[in-house]
Structures are given as structure tokens and as C-alpha cells.
Amino acid sequence: MAHRLHITLSALAFLGAGASLAPAQSLALAAKPATTSSTAATSVRTADGRPDLEGYWTNTTVTPLERPKELADKAFFTPEEAAEWAKRQLATPEPTGPGTYADVHYNMAQFGLERSQSKVAANIRTSLITDPPDGHVPPMTPEARQRNADRAAKNKGHEFDGPENRGLAERCIMWGNEGPPMMPVGYNSNLQIVQGPGYVAITQEMIHDVRMIPTDGSPHLPADVRQWMGDSRGHWEGDTLVVDTTNFTDKTAFRGSSANLHVVERFRRVDADTVLYQFTVDDPSTWAHSWSAEIPMTKIKGPIFEYACHEGNYGMRNNLSGARADEKKQQGGK
């Protein structure tokens, strides 16, 4: 069953430079994955009796997807260690130094973009990955390694030819966090869940796409219909919303996955302030076996704001004009 610890995580308030102290908050720590759906019954319900997942949430985290080497044999922190870990992660200064490429970026703290300036869902896990038990993504199959190497080789030397060569995020088409599975992103890592008869809708602030998930028992789209975010269908297993997604394209590779990616997500309201989000990804064309992770999402005040990414995407033009300037310089023998 889900074992939850509630601690006063005032340690999380020891934030990075420039941030004020947060009031002590009681945050839920998801210590062990749920194995059954009925054990975490919550009194927070919608009018039709379903567990209420609605509201604004953040999945901002200080927990790495994969377990750090130095913690190889340690799946869980003690609450004190977790607080110390969070403190260290949030205090880590930007990797920058005058005259270095890392410095050619704005000061994240000034623009409210540091994680230390967000609410962070506490977690005593040492990795988001819960299975395999070593906390690491399973090795890629030789087929997947070759596929990804071929893709990279094709683009090599053409990275700045035109907008089509730039990544999906830079083109404001999709961000890697959107999934599914939905992953934390560096900033604005917020989402809203709305439940209605026959549907659950999820808006992620980055970068504004809405997932409309039918929960009416309808089947997946035909296999030849492929979508950027796949085709998601939801159903309830006790108090857990289970969302099954297939029909991906090969354009949105999640950690090198293929169009055969299959994602199963589980959403469970474990207390008033927490939705425990778990997912399992499977793609025999990419990994030897499936793997799973979990991310506690904590409640935030709304609203989330529109992120009309392409509206002001001067960066695309400026990157390409920068590349043209570099080419001219090289042609000039410099």
C-alpha cells in the first residue's frame, strides 16, 4: 500500500539566492508505489463520485529521473536526507562564468525561473524511476541505438540549415516534457486537470497543449492514425485514473523511443495536496523491457498562464541569422 510520510519540510525553504523563505508546508512524500487502487481512497471527490483530480498542480522536482551513481544501493532517503538533498539541489548555482558559453544566457533567478522559486513536491525517492529497481532506464536495444545514431548522423552538419532542422521545442511545436509521459520541465512546470462526463482534460503550461482523454470506454484510434502526443484513453480502476496511450509518431521520441511506444499512466489523489502520478513505458523497439517512474504532483494556486510560444519566437530567426554570420566568418578564412 502507499506509505506516506508527512513532514514539515521547512528545509525546502532554504532556497537559492534571491528567494524568500517559504512558510513551513506539510507536503506528502510518496515513499512507495501504490500496488492497488483501492487502498488510497480519498474523501476528495467530484459530484459524480470520482476521486477529484481537478485543480492546478506542479510536478517540479529535485529528484533525478535516474539514480545518481553515489546512491546506487539506496532507493530511499530518510526524510532528513531528502530535505538536505533538496536544499543542495535548490541552492546549486547556475553553471556560469564570464566569457563562457554557459554565461551566454540570462540570470535565471532574475526572471523567476529557478526551481527554488517554485513550489516543489517533496519526494524521498532517490530517483523518479521505480522499476527496474536500480533506478535506471534499461539499456537500449541495438536496433534503437542504430536508429538514433542514423537520425543524428543525418542532421549532423545541417543543424542550422533552416527552421526544419531545429528541435521541436525551438520550433514551438512541442516540448519534451509534454509526453505522455508528462515530465517535469525546468520552469513553469505546471498543469491543470479538469474532469467532465466522459473526459478528463489536462493542460500543461509548457507549452500549452491540452490532452483530451476520453473515459467513455471508446477504443484507440485505428493503428494507421498517428498523433504527435499519441492517442490516450482513460478508465478508472477503483480510485485510480488509468490512461493508456498508443498511436505515437516517430517524431516525438521519448528518450529515443519509436512510434511503437506504449505509455500507461496512473493518477491517484493521495491527499488534499497531492496527486501521485505514475507511468510505465514500453517499447520493444527501444528497450529490452518496460520501465516505470513516479512523480508526486503538488497543489498550487492557479491560474496557469497561456504560453503562446510561437507568438514571440524571435529566437528561431536569431539562431539562424547567427549561423549565417558564422558561415560568413568562416568563408572569410577567419
Add this chain to the structure above:
Amino acid sequence: MKKFVGACLIAAALPAWAHHSFASEFDVSKPVKLQGTVTQMEWINPHSWIHIDVKNADGTVTSWMIEGGSPNSLLRRGFTKHSLEPGTQIVVEGYQAKDGANRANGRDLTFPDGKKLFIGTDASEQTPSAKPDK
């Protein structure tokens, strides 16, 4: 010349916090320090852009565009598009655009007295009511 090479994967990842490659846009060998008067703040995603007029030694004026962070985060931390009104004097330290245009990233933004713009937030919640540090 231009060659389309198919899907550009999100997995070909930028760092989680970067919308695009700043090193491709700005020139690390061209650091700039500008003091100017705000003429406009573009409140747009993925990046805010602040326009300033910089007075040159010969009395002429050069307009610069300064790239900053997402307005969503600023708004959440109490900074609105009215927080930096035209006429405000600011100092910008950053790097100039590679193509030589009068654009720079806003590495550090301060008021002439040295106070930082924007910095500092209520980390507990995102209530757009706090005053900016100015």
C-alpha cells in the same frame, strides 16, 4: 545548401531550462554593458524582450533589444508588464547577437543604483500581488 533532414526530435535535447541555444544566438566574444532608457517591454513567450534606447558619446541614440525570460514566471512572481514602464533607466550586462545586430541577452539587469531587476520571490506560492524589487 539547405537540406531538410526530417524530424527533429525533442530528445535531441536542449537543457531543460533552455528554450533555444543561446550560444548560437549570442556571441561569447562580444560582452556588452549598456545603460539605456526603456522604450517598450514585449510581454511575449517564449521570451520577454525589453527595448532600450542607449545614448552614445556623440549624442546619437542606438536602440537595442534585450532578451529575457518567460513572462509567465515573472507574472507569477508579481512582476507585470507595467512594472517596467517606458522611461525607466536600466543597465544591461550580456552578450551581443552573433549577426552583429543591436540585440543582446539580458544576462544581468539592474537599475543605475545597482539594484537588481526582478530578483526575489515568494517561493511558497505564486500570487501575482508582490511588488517587484525596485
